[in-house]
Amino acid sequence: MKTSVITMADIEQDRGLLKKAGQIIRQGGLVAFPTETVYGLGANGLDERACKRIYEAKGRPSDNPLILTVPDLAGATAVVARFSHLEKALIERFWPGPLTLVLPRKACVPDAATGGLDTVALRCPDHAICQAFLQEAGVPVAGPSANRSTRPSPTTAAEVLHDMDGRIDMIIDGGMCHIGVESTIIECTGPAEVTILRPGGVTPTMLAEVAESVVLDAPLVQGIGTPKAPGMKYRHYAPNAPMVVFVGTVERVATSIRQAYQEALAKGQNVGLLVSQEVADAVAAEHCYVWGTHGDVIALANQLYTGLLSFDTDRVDVILAEGVISKGLGLAVMNRMKKAAGGHVIEV
Numbered sequence: 001m002k003t004s005v006i007t008m009a010d011i012e013q014d015r016g017l018l019k020k021a022g023q024i025i026r027q028g029g030l031v032a033f034p035t036e037t038v039y040g041l042g043a044n045g046l047d048e049r050a051c052k053r054i055y056e057a058k059g060r061p062s063d064n065p066l067i068l069t070v071p072d073l074a075g076a077t078a079v080v081a082r083f084s085h086l087e088k089a090l091i092e093r094f095w096p097g098p099l100t101l102v103l104p105r106k107a108c109v110p111d112a113a114t115g116g117l118d119t120v121a122l123r124c125p126d127h128a129i130c131q132a133f134l135q136e137a138g139v140p141v142a143g144p145s146a147n148r149s150t151r152p153s154p155t156t157a158a159e160v161l162h163d164m165d166g167r168i169d170m171i172i173d174g175g176m177c178h179i180g181v182e183s184t185i186i187e188c189t190g191p192a193e194v195t196i197l198r199p200g201g202v203t204p205t206m207l208a209e210v211a212e213s214v215v216l217d218a219p220l221v222q223g224i225g226t227p228k229a230p231g232m233k234y235r236h237y238a239p240n241a242p243m244v245v246f247v248g249t250v251e252r253v254a255t256s257i258r259q260a261y262q263e264a265l266a267k268g269q270n271v272g273l274l275v276s277q278e279v280a281d282a283v284a285a286e287h288c289y290v291w292g293t294h295g296d297v298i299a300l301a302n303q304l305y306t307g308l309l310s311f312d313t314d315r316v317d318v319i320l321a322e323g324v325i326s327k328g329l330g331l332a333v334m335n336r337m338k339k340a341a342g343g344h345v346i347e348v
Contacts, residue, residue: 003165005157007173011132017172018129022136024169025050030057032146032160033133034174035125037098037182037201038153038305039160040069040143041168042133045079051112051142057167060149065115066142067100067183068122071134076122079109079140086188086211093210096126098183098201113142123183129174145182146171152237152305152340155180159309180302181332189215199332201301239308241272243319243341247334248348250294254282256348257320261285264318272316274307279322287314294322297330304336 006017021031028050031042041058043050045068054066070076073091081104083091090101105120114120122140125131134141145153146160146168154160157173164171184200184207192212196204199216207214244260246253257273261283264271272287273280276294289307292299300323311319323337323345324330338345 001166001169003161003168003171005161005171005173007157008129011128015132015136018132018136021133021170021172022138025137025141026139028053029170030054030168031133032157032164032168032171033130033141033143034127034157034172034177035069035130035143036127036177037125037179038155038177039146039157039171040067040125040130040141041146041160041164042069042137042141042143044137045069045113045140045142046108046110047139048110048112051110054142054144055112057164058144058147058149060144065117065121066113066144067185068109068113068120068140069130069134069143070122070124070140071131072096072124075134075140076103076124079106079120080104080122081106084188084191086191086194089210090186090188090194090207091124094202094206095124096131097124098126098179099123100183100185100198100200102185102187102197109140119187121185127174127177129172133172150238152239152308153182154309155302155305159306162309178302180304180306181329181336184332187217199335201329201332203328203331205328237305237308237336237340238342239319239340240312241316241319243274243308243321243337243344245321245323245334245337245341245345246348247323247325247345250276250278250282252348253294253322254279256346257322258283260320264320269317270315272311272314272319274304274311274319274321276322287311287316295324297324297328297333300324301329301333304333308340 100123184202185198291303
């Protein structure tokens with residue numbers, strides 16, 4: 001298969017390209033598309049075979065549910081059996097945006113899109129090109145991240161092409177995603193309670209503006225049990241090299257990373273650093289990806305996956321990374337970093 005890449009300069013002028021992308025989806029093909037979070041790998045969410053092609057392209061376990069994307073609430077009603085008052089309020093507040101809701105599905109949604117569950121994960125992205133693409137597709141589009149399974153999610157079309165060249169029909173290049181970590185996934189577990197299954201761009205504080213109670217799913221907090229959310233059941237977000245994450249003040253993180261860096265060099269290892277500018281200045285390593293200034297959660301979220309993927313190109317043996325406090329958006333960032341590091345996070 002030859003993968004074509006189309007660059008969107010102007011939505012209206014390039015409407016013909018989007019119509020072609022929509023046709024590919026309706027015919028059972030695969031199209032990668034930009035969102036505000038990461039690039040998604042799109043297929044017709046109502047086509048069993050097309051959804052299975054996503055699993056094949058990604059090398060993704062078939063019991064790992066897909067997220068379906070829709071352009072608006074009307075698109076959601078085509079696949080959702082019913083909405084509670086709280087679910088409607090959350091949709092009104094956060095759609096379009098980086099919030100995915102787990103909702104009871106209609107019979108038209110195939111098992112291949114839900115991992116065999118009786119629910120469907122659904123979101124409406126806040127991205128103009130994505131919105132136009134979904135409108136042209138005319139069907140709910142299954143859209144997990146457009147990367148090989150377990151790998152860091154792509155935030156640029158070039159990163160999608162690296163993993164998916166020859167595996168999918170088309171990539172819509174809409175530039176770099178501006179959030180950089182995947183959507184928050186929630187389930188309404190009571191008339192006024194929201195359970196966070198996967199942290200993301202919508203924070204617990206933001207959810208608390210609508211719901212009386214916001215809790216974290218037990219497997220997310222304790223690391224035991226079976227996660228309910230797409231992308232949370234298996235090893236994920238991982239670069240090729242093993243990674244250790246350090247969290248603390250600039251001084252303590254710099255001291256700890258400098259020591260670990262020197263120990264790795266003594267073993268003859270090639271080391272990559274994913275750190276703030278302050279820590280980079282203190283350590284002065286050769287392979288250093290600076291994501292921003294210390295404590296800038298938004299910058300780290302935006303640069304995390306690109307930074308991790310850069311070390312695959314540099315072919316490092318170990319990655320030493322600087323994390324942030326698990327609060328607000330930092331909860332999502334550290335969730336991804338912990339999974340990428342296999343749980344090897346050190347508070348210093």
